[in-house]
Amino acid sequence: MRSSIAPSRRAMCRLLGGLLVMACVASPPHAAPSYPGDRPIRFIVPFGVGGLADISLRLVAQKMSEHFGEKIIVENRPGAGGIVAASAVLNAPPDGYTLAVFANGTAISKSLFKLPFDPEKDFAPISTVAYFDLLLLTNPKGKIGSVADLLAEGKRRQLILGTINPGSTQNLSAELFRSTAGLNAIIVPFRTTADVMSALVRGDIDVAFESYAALKGPIDAGTVQPIAATGDKRSSWLPQVPTVKESGLPDYDVTGWNALFAPAGTPPEVIQLLNRQLAEVLQLPDLRQRFENLGTEARSSTPEEMGAILHRDVGKWAAVIKQAGIQPQ
The missing domain is CATH 3.40.190.150 (Bordetella uptake gene, domain 1)
Structure with missing residues (x-):
């Protein structure tokens, strides 16, 4: 009687042991959660x-x-x-x-x-x-309606370019434009974009360098006029505005x-x-x-x-x- 029961016990132990191994392989109890898990x-x-x-x-x-x-x-x-x-x-x-x-x-x-x-x-x-690109913006009531106008005006007198603070992308984009074009111009930094726009509307500066996102309202309202975009291709949000490259300065790209x-x-x-x-x-x-x-x-x-x-x-x-x-x- 004892000998007939023992093999069944051994078989049961082997079966349970195999199932335990399979369970451990399938679901490691200490496995690290996959990234990112529940953490923010x-x-x-x-x-x-x-x-x-x-x-x-x-x-x-x-x-x-x-x-x-x-x-x-x-x-x-x-x-x-x-x-x-x-x-x-x-x-x-x-x-x-x-x-x-x-x-x-x-x-x-x-x-x-x-x-x-x-x-x-x-x-x-x-x-x-x-x-995104930046824009060269002018006063629609002024004489400068294109990059060609800007370069021609720069041959007659010293121009004033307005940007936000020194070292900003806008400010350095103006620096790069001045050097690329060989333009007779000074660059005047302002504290805020609103200050730049006010100076442009008053006629204190000839050109402003700023993004569409920052001046979307005044641009869409026609208060200021974009004459060129700084990127390597025209943007889908202002497709009518040419790039600086198209406008005669092929080496300029910001x-x-x-x-x-x-x-x-x-x-x-x-x-x-x-x-x-x-x-x-x-x-x-x-x-x-x-x-x-x-x-x-x-x-x-x-x-x-x-x-x-x-x-x-x-x-x-x-x-x-x-x-x-x-x-x-």
């Missing part, structure tokens, strides 16, 4: 609430949450040439949960400020998010961008996942239309392409800053 992802924006980068990234965060179920928090850390925002990201673990929003101003900052970090070495690119970066050392698989998700949401028709209404184009890239863009712009703006005689702060 933070986008750290180096600008205040309501700006172009802030609005763009909030739209992206919303779409990523809707499509992938991720919780994304947008935090604004303006100030000190992007140092505050970048430091917040670098002080967090490189695990993909704290990401930096860079802009073309980040490339400018490398030469303009004595940064406690290197944006090219201390961060890993994920993807571009948006592209394209602004916003992008997402991670701290260096972030796992490559996390960067690739975020890159794929960004590429997907940036193709959504409703998001692309929202971007276009803001005067910007939704456009993704590979991490390698974004790294090349940053490197190119660091060199480009370093040369402009040097030629303009602007000292690092």
Whole structure:
């Protein structure tokens, strides 16, 4: 009797042992949750609430949450040439949960400020998010209605170009225009975009350099007149406005961008996942239309392409800053 029962017990033990092994293989009790799991992802924006980068990234965060179920928090850390925002990201673990929003101003900052970090070495690119250009704007009641008019007027007298603060993309775009065109002009910086627009309407300056997003109301109302765009092609939001290249200065090109970066050392698989998700949401028709209404184009890239863009712009703006005689702060 005992011998007939024993094999059944041994068989049962083998069966239970096999099932236990299979269960352990199928569901490791201590397996780490997949990224991002239930933890929120933070986008750290180096600008205040309501700006172009802030609005763009909030739209992206919303779409990523809707499509992938991720919780994304947008935090604004303006100030000190992007140092505050970048430091917040670098002080967090490189695990993909704290990401930096860079802009073309980040490339400018490398030469303009004595940064406690290197944006090219201390961060890993994920993807571009948006592209936009600037506009050359004049008073519609004045004599300058085109770049050709501007260059001709510059041969007769010294022109005054207005921008926001020194070292801004707008300010350096004016510096680059002056040197590329060999223009007889001085550049006057103002504290705010509203101050620039008021000076243009009063006739205190001849040309202003600013984005469509910043002056959409006055542009659409005809209070100020865009005569050229700084990008390499006409924009879909102002297709009637020619580029500076088209207007006789083929070597002039200023394209602004916003992008997402991670701290260096972030796992490559996390960067690739975020890159794929960004590429997907940036193709959504409703998001692309929202971007276009803001005067910007939704456009993704590979991490390698974004790294090349940053490197190119660091060199480009370093040369402009040097030629303009602007000292690092």
